[in-house]
Amino acid sequence: MASLTTTDLTRVALDLVGMDELPGDSAVYVEGTGLSRVMMGIDIAAAELMLARQLGLDGVIAHHPAGGDAHLHYPRVLTTQIDFLINAGVPADVAEEAIRPKIRGAELTAQTRNFDHVPSVARLLGMPFLNVHLPLDEYGRRVMVAAVDEHLGTVRPNREPLVRDVVAGLMTIPELRDARTDIKVAVGEADSPAGQVFVFHGAGTNGGFAAARAMWDAGIDTVVYIHIAPPDADQLRALNRAGKNVVISGHISSDMIGINRYVADLEQRGLEVVRMSGL
Numbered sequence: 001m002a003s004l005t006t007t008d009l010t011r012v013a014l015d016l017v018g019m020d021e022l023p024g025d026s027a028v029y030v031e032g033t034g035l036s037r038v039m040m041g042i043d044i045a046a047a048e049l050m051l052a053r054q055l056g057l058d059g060v061i062a063h064h065p066a067g068g069d070a071h072l073h074y075p076r077v078l079t080t081q082i083d084f085l086i087n088a089g090v091p092a093d094v095a096e097e098a099i100r101p102k103i104r105g106a107e108l109t110a111q112t113r114n115f116d117h118v119p120s121v122a123r124l125l126g127m128p129f130l131n132v133h134l135p136l137d138e139y140g141r142r143v144m145v146a147a148v149d150e151h152l153g154t155v156r157p158n159r160e161p162l163v164r165d166v167v168a169g170l171m172t173i174p175e176l177r178d179a180r181t182d183i184k185v186a187v188g189e190a191d192s193p194a195g196q197v198f199v200f201h202g203a204g205t206n207g208g209f210a211a212a213r214a215m216w217d218a219g220i221d222t223v224v225y226i227h228i229a230p231p232d233a234d235q236l237r238a239l240n241r242a243g244k245n246v247v248i249s250g251h252i253s254s255d256m257i258g259i260n261r262y263v264a265d266l267e268q269r270g271l272e273v274v275r276m277s278g279l
């Protein structure tokens with residue numbers, strides 16, 4: 001039987017992508033040792049912590065930030081979006097201008113939150129509790145990039161890849177192929193050329209309208225997000241930019257790419273993981 005610590009659980013996630021320390025959107029809320037049976041869910045709140053106690057489990061892992069430092073420091077991970085845009089060919093000052101308002105907004109949101117609500121429940125229960133967000137999404141991003149690249153590589157010798165080929169590439173990933181949600185071409189057309197493709201995932205959240213427009217302006221033709229707010233999709237559509245596309249892979253199915261790998265690694269260490277909330 002496994003006997004792991006909360007530090008072990010974070011280490012497994014960090015090792016998955018070669019990170020040294022927990023990013024701003026991930027945190028250990030209640031430390032613990034001697035863990036052998038834990039519960040993992042995408043979203044964990046007070047009721048789920050009580051459920052874990054009722055099931056006799058000795059720890060809980062969330063994917064999404066659940067309070068504490070992961071809420072307070074969340075805006076820091078959004079700077080990754082600036083790096084993404086620069087990697088997509090957006091000039092540094094334009095990238096900064098596109099993302100800075102979003103970071104300022106996130107800082108105000110963080111300030112409004114009752115960030116200790118859920119962690120306080122875990123503390124009173126004496127329930128070891130953590131969340132790992134960015135490391136698992138970064139793993140998922142790498143898988144998505146590789147799947148799209150590989151599939152477009154098989155299409156290219158015969159014809160120009162289309163947006164539907166980007167979708168087909170994503171569909172080679174089991175979590176997306178077997179998902180109950182469809183991959184959507186939210187902006188653009190499935191039959192237009194894919195052109196330059198950029199997978200924008202693993203940066204706190206999607207880049208919304210501003211990041212997609214900046215990428216389009218910089219020569220990216222097809223942006224892949226895992227989700228987008230409907231008004232942002234409407235705004236992008238209203239730009240009427242011929243040949244420009246946004247593909248949406250699906251939130252929970254895409255989150256599951258990293259989560260499944262993480263759970264497999266934990267189980268390999270002998271940990272029993274009870275899956276819930278999207279797993």
Ligand SMILES: [Fe+2]
Binds near residue numbers: 063255
């Ligand atoms: Fe995620």
Ligand SMILES: [Fe+2]
Binds near residue numbers: 064251255
């Ligand atoms: Fe998510």
